Amino acid sequence: MLRFVAKRLALAIPTLWAVLTLVFVLVRIVPGDPTIVILGDQATPAAREALRQRLGLDQPLWSQYWDFMVQILHGDLGRSLVTNRPIVDDVWAVLPFTIELTVAALIIGVAMGVPLGVLAARKRDGFADWFARLFSLAGLSFPAFVSGILLLIAFAVQLRWFPVISTANATDPVERLRALVLPAFNLGLIMVAYVTRVTRSGMLKALGEDYIRTARAKGLPQRLIVWRHALRNVLIPIVTVIGLYLGVLIGNAVVTEIVFNRPGLGKLIVTALNQRDYALLQGLMVVSAFAIVVANILTDLTYGLVDPRVKTQ
Amino acid sequence: MSAAPITAASEALQVEGLTTSIRIAGHWFDAVRDVSFTVRQRETLALVGESGCGKSLTALSIMGLLPGAVGRVSKGRIVVDGVDMTAATEAKREAMRGDRIGMIFQEPMTSLNPVLPIGFQIAEGLMQHRGMSKDAARKRAVQLMELVRIPSAADRLDAYPHQFSGGMRQRVMIAMALACSPRVLIADEPTTALDVTIQAQVLALLADLQKQEGLAVLLITHNLGVVASVADRVMVMYGGDVVESAPMRAFFQAPTHPYSEALLAAMPRVDRASKLAPIPGQVPTLPDMPAGCRYQSRCPLRIAKCAERPPLTPLGGDPEHGVRCWVRAGA
């Protein structure tokens, strides 16, 4: 298993390299003089020159590129322009919160989406189907910040069931969990929608397949046909969809963190934007791209678990 | 398995007056009309016809596998091993399927569940119908795989369908269908998707197993060559009607219905140069079926009386040989 992971990681190296190069290029297409963008046009020439040197902008481009790559190979994302702290430290400090949120949302998505999708497909056009379709339509339609605000107004401001100001930092695990509920549900909403949909359509397709007819010819009860024969096959598109929309999830996690004022990568991004901290922004880009690459590898490995055709050619 | 004594119950499958309807654009049409036959133990009855003639629908009706929304048995009685399937509850039918009556399908590539191991798929029926433990069912599955001559069966128990060739998958299907030693096997175009050399192997296997197990086989095929190889009796279907029913040799010696004749004349032969006589026109769609004899729109012998539906009439010399044709039955 570990060998597989290593090999698959090796395959991801060209992609990672290209991703890093793209980040490098992107940050350097800032129109105009970056020191003016960062310091504002009131800055003295001396201050600008100092910044230029600190950023390495006085070096030739290829040398900047080389330094950037070498740094990242050493696991170093550089230092913040504003606080001068190592960016890696800032990221590590908040990463657990983002991971906690994303994983919770993923669990909600699968735990709610799969049963809902199966029920909807079993009784087509019945109540469960109608509910599943409405729910997934809503899930797909709510922008994360809109659903977040509505949840916040309803359950935190009006009903006061959950804190308005996030207590995710609390050491008390109950308090921490209470702070997680609304954001996780907000983020999970879209995952529930995606998973419900793919489960429903996958089940409808699977139930029409020849092998289901074979299972019926074998005299299996409907229960086994649905949950064993059909659902096993639908796991494959479910994994695909989860892998495909992890990017959406990470993007929405950022928005959710902003709305619920949770510590995490999202808040760090807003900080970077407000302070025009391009170094921090660059670091965060690298982190999020890295997360997607890792997620893709995990998806590929999961395929091996749910689809025997992948493993044994 | 020892040969079962031929008793009164040697009629393993009886179908009486089966009419199956399917729904097209909101209307129900009879796609199988008043079909009756019996398959005895150790006997192979071949149901022959072109696509849309109702042969597969007949099979699905017997199994109780018609897709509910678009197909239903509207008349008739189906008796499998003494149990009236048409009167039975769905639970009873479920208990019969895979136990007393098995079925194999045309597409070996898609008829096996791609994500479950072969051994498990064979053992599943045994656990379901015989209440076998997982281990006992697995052991039996190995025996069944050996029975259908899958090489190194024990090693391939945990293999998946995609690791098998088409011919081997069809053997797995046969092993699955025979797991609970059913009395009736329905084989719906079992070799159509296979290459000819593999087809010959699978047909040989089916014939051997039938002898060993004393099976009653209902073979559904479009290929008259396959019929000539393995069938004991033949029923030709056209537009949902049985147009001719005969012992196999009698059929090939004297095909009597104009459609049977035409079908034989349209088939190019391997053993000699042949002159082809195509059947003009095409099978009408169900909504467009003519009243009376359904073959009349393509029939060279058509007379005025064909507007009435002819009965399946035994021919003078042979009570086993019946034909649904005014002209030929009258002759």
Added chain:
Amino acid sequence: MSENKTLLQVRDLSKTFLSRKGWPVPKTVAVRAVDGVSFEVGQGEALGVVGESGCGKSTVARLALRLIEADGGSVRFGDTEVLGASKADLRRLRRRMQIVFQDPASALDPRQRVGEALGEALRVHGLANRRDVRTVVERLLDEVGLPKVAADRFPHEFSGGQRQRIGIARALALGPDLVFADEPVSALDVSVQAQILVLLERLKAERNLAFVFISHDLGVVRHFCRKVVVLYLGRVVEQGPVPDIFDTPLHPYTQLLKVSSPNPDPDTAVHMAFQEGEPPSPVNPPKGCHFHPRCPHAMDVCRSVYPSLRKAGDGRVVACHLYPE
């Protein structure tokens, strides 16, 4: 009808497909789909290519038409080398060599009316001007037994047999000398199959068309073709005139094919008493003669040396160590 003049000459045609498979790290797998295949087709002559799935028979047609690029060998059509032809030469060749596919549903553009499909071919090659197109299209439809109104319909409005007629009309539009027919009747019911075969026979006679007729059905080939090539795992195992090969097949594989082919006659039905065995994977064919694992006559030499094609009577060749070189 002169059948003496050679129209198509295929020499040592080869093609290896590479595919990447595997998890989690894909590997490259090579499949020798076509391996040194040679044959000739004369004007107005029908050559059958038979073999089981995976033997490379469809690939041969696609290589000769340059729908796929070959790895090696040569294909001469008339005086032109097809494999090296320039774009302009190839375009001229397209008019003379056409193809009819197995699955008529997939062979027609579902968004194009039948008349447009036929007319487009004519217009692209400048064979009819705007005014004449409709007339020519209607003549083509008539020739394949379809009514004029068919021109205004979409492919999905037709039955399988009718769609195959449309496919044939499209192949005829450019007035070819040679048609590759890739399992043209395999997807059809027996009665419709006979209609299409009769149509192809008529066109062959009327237009002096040559055919490379690819089929897995020996009966159909026996009926339609004059010469036949038998392929096994990408190689020619036997070749010769149809009656000879079908009456006295020499190669054990051809013999196996013949006895396995169903015949509507209880006295010559499928011969079912022979040993087990399946065609090996073309990814990793057996050493020596590819057929030796299934061959009842296999000798030591068969396991190590691939038998070259050798003459075996009038116009016949066979690749088998049982026969002297």
Added chain:
Amino acid sequence: MSDAAAPAPAPAKVSLAAPSAWRRATRSGGLVVGLLLVIGMILVAAFAPQVAPYDPDAQDVLLNLVGPTADHWFGTDAFGRDVLSRVIWGARISLFVGFVATMAGVVFGTVVGVISGYYGGKVDKAITAATDVLLSFPQLIMGLMLVAVLGPNLQNLILAIAITAVPAFVRVARGSTLAMKERDFVDACRALGYGDLRIMFLHVLPNIMDEVVVMASLWLATAIRTEATLSFIGLGVPPPTATWGGIVREGFDNLLDGWWLSVFPSLAILLVMIALNLIGDGLRDATDPRAPQ
């Protein structure tokens, strides 16, 4: 040959011809509702000067933070501006950005995808690799980064969102093209000597448009959502111009002062999202021949 009678319609075959596809699409009603909603909103946005009851930027300090009343249906904000008028004017920016960015992504992405899938080989490898790299960034974060670097204005917003849309359409068009290439008619066209451009754009493209159009309607939702989200984060068209995301942001900053400040503009966004998703689903049901009936 007497079977040469008039072509009989093949029964039980799914027809892709326009009338039945339209009937299938409209049967569920979702597509019609969605289309009516979107058309309605486009009209409201286009005639904003006539429809909006107040000047969206007119401040009235005496009338600030008033809840919904008969005069101000959506209430007023901290500067006394009419929220309804701001939402109506905001629709202009949101819809415009969404449509233009999606169209740009569709056109460029589809053309590149068809070329990539049709030619295969090295061209395809390069394009696929580039697509993979672009898709290695979460779409929202990529958009955010681009706007942050280029500077937040209308033009850059459109550019950024279009850039994030391109790889998605490349992927869809490429996949569909590969599926089409499996069909024999593409080979038939080549055997007939048709040029690559003719095959790609007269034969392949019309056959993959179904999928592209479905994707486009769903991407329109994504584009509008992205614009709103970026505005919400503070990377939209700069104030005081009214945009939906921007209005929600202002309301969110005054969350405890009045729920109407953020709820009404949020509902406007939600309505567009629902309408576009209904359209996308309706189109998918209508054009997917494999969809169970």
